[in-house]
Amino acid sequence: MPYKVRENLLIGNISDAAEILRQGSEQITHILSVLSSASVSFFTEWRNDIMIPAQEIRKVYFGGNGSEGNVTAESSTSLSHQKLLYSLEYAGKDLKFVRMAVALRDMESENLLDYLEVCLDFIEEGRKKGCVLVHCFAGVSRSAAMVTAYLMRSEQLSYKDAIESLSQSCDSICPNDGFVDQLKMFEEMGFKVNHASSIYKRFHLKKLGPVPYHIRLSTYLYSLRPSKIFFL
Numbered sequence: 001m002p003y004k005v006r007e008n009l010l011i012g013n014i015s016d017a018a019e020i021l022r023q024g025s026e027q028i029t030h031i032l033s034v035l036s037s038a039s040v041s042f043f044t045e046w047r048n049d050i051m052i053p054a055q056e057i058r059k060v061y062f063g064g065n066g067s068e069g070n071v072t073a074e075s076s077t078s079l080s081h082q083k084l085l086y087s088l089e090y091a092g093k094d095l096k097f098v099r100m101a102v103a104l105r106d107m108e109s110e111n112l113l114d115y116l117e118v119c120l121d122f123i124e125e126g127r128k129k130g131c132v133l134v135h136c137f138a139g140v141s142r143s144a145a146m147v148t149a150y151l152m153r154s155e156q157l158s159y160k161d162a163i164e165s166l167s168q169s170c171d172s173i174c175p176n177d178g179f180v181d182q183l184k185m186f187e188e189m190g191f192k193v194n195h196a197s198s199i200y201k202r203f204h205l206k207k208l209g210p211v212p213y214h215i216r217l218s219t220y221l222y223s224l225r226p227s228k229i230f231f232l
Contacts, residue, residue, distance in 0.1 A: 030097065108177050
């Protein structure tokens, strides 16, 4: 069963999400899935007796490119070489849920920062229009990192205060050390992902590794900037 964090905000695991998507919910309207795959078929890969209907709204890729509805073979080939920022779809029973999915593994080396703002915007809009469930696989690390970041931004809380507040609602949460470091960077940047900040630049340089000599550093490091988006 999901845990209530704030009014119209719940945190849970993949079992919670699957149950809600299959059976419906009188309360939940929006679902943020943070799994190793953004595809709704991940639920079937997890348990082959589960089939979740879905209708794509749009996919957005790093660099600002996106697709809506049916994608042509030509555009699909072009987009396949880009990294997915998020997918948005109607999903679940009667396609009544708005589901955002980001592909993020529970590994210390994963880049959480570049997904934060789109996910936090989705949570914010979802709470205004209904109720949001944020889930990952176990409901321990990835979903906890997202919800902690949301509390930090929406309530201007330090990482320490936000994680302690979330722990009062769900005592099993434990973001991995890499996510914790990035949440502390998020706090240092003023609860936003500031691409011009030296904090972000050092982080991105560390993630990307040595830059090929023939590629300009500024282009190589900082061209992938999520654009402002709007949600249903």
